[in-house]
Every structure is written in C-alpha cells, then in structure tokens.
Amino acid sequence: MMPHHLPFYVVKPGETDVLMIVMGVFLILAILGVGNVYLRLHSLPERMAHKGQKLQFEIVAVLGLLSLFTHIHIFRIAGLLLALVDLPDFTTPLSSIAGSVERIADNESPPTESPADETAEVQATRAVERASLAVSRSASAPAKEGHGHV
Numbered sequence: 001m002m003p004h005h006l007p008f009y010v011v012k013p014g015e016t017d018v019l020m021i022v023m024g025v026f027l028i029l030a031i032l033g034v035g036n037v038y039l040r041l042h043s044l045p046e047r048m049a050h051k052g053q054k055l056q057f058e059i060v061a062v063l064g065l066l067s068l069f070t071h072i073h074i075f076r077i078a079g080l081l082l083a084l085v086d087l088p089d090f091t092t093p094l095s096s097i098a099g100s101v102e103r104i105a106d107n108e109s110p111p112t113e114s115p116a117d118e119t120a121e122v123q124a125t126r127a128v129e130r131a132s133l134a135v136s137r138s139a140s141a142p143a144k145e146g147h148g149h150v
Contacts, residue, residue: 042068045076048083056087104134 011017042064049060063079066072108130 045079045083053087056082101131105131108134
C-alpha cells in the first residue's frame with residue numbers, strides 16, 4: 001500500500017517507529033546531561049571556596065543561592081570572584097596577640113596601692129601600660145643577650 005519512493009524514516013502502518021524511540025532516548029539523555037553541566041557550573045564557586053575559610057565559603061554559597069533563585073547573574077560573578085581571591089586571615093593573629101597580652105597581664109603583680117575611688121577605665125589603662133611595659137621588656141631581652149663580651 002505504501003509507495004516505494006518514501007524515505008526510510010516513514011514507518012509502515014502497524015510497525016514500531018525506531019527513529020522516534022531513539023530520538024526520545026537521546027532527548028532525555030541530552031536534557032539530563034545539560035542539566036548536570038548547568039548544576040556543576042552553578043556549584044563551581046562553592047567548590048572553589050570550599051578550600052578556603054568557612055566565612056568565605058558561606059558568603060559564596062549565599063551568593064550562589066541568590067543567583068539561582070533571582071536569576072541575577074551578577075551574584076554568580078561576585079561569588080566566583082570571591083572564591084578566586086584568598087582572603088587574609090585576621091582572626092588568628094589577633095586572637096594570638098590577645099592571648100599573649102592576657103598572659104602578660106596575668107603574670108604582672110598587682111599594684112601595691114589601689115585607691116578605692118579609682119574607676120574601671122583608669123584600672124584598664126594601667127593594665128594596658130603594664131602589658132606594654134612587659135612586651136617591651138621581653139622584646140629587648142634577646143637584643144641584650146647578643147651584646148656579650150668578646
């Protein structure tokens with residue numbers, strides 16, 4: 001009943017359309033593949049920032065979520081740039097300095113005269129002066145050792 005001059009992809013009545021099944025499977029795989037690539041690109045800044053500090057990672061993750069839900073791509077660009085930049089670590093040296101000053105202040109003997117009417121601000125100022133004096137003493141001690149007799 002079918003003419004012989006029809007192309008190969010036209011199926012006879014009652015037969016299975018193999019080309020449609022192959023293209024359907026290809027379409028499903030293509031959609032899943034493109035979706036996977038999109039999600040990997042979306043999570044790229046988070047994966048890059050995961051190696052850095054926790055705060056940097058959290059900021060990049062929030063920027064990624066904002067860009068995903070608002071479709072404002074500047075958030076994604078900002079997150080990617082933030083993930084590429086290594087933020088300096090300020091908390092570790094500052095906490096080390098604070099701990100050292102606290103230990104120095106604890107090692108100092110309390111003053112012999114402490115008037116009762118002295119305010120907390122004056123006491124804090126004196127504690128800082130004692131700590132700075134102790135720091136200057138400890139900094140100058142190794143320098144004096146090098147000036148021995150020859």
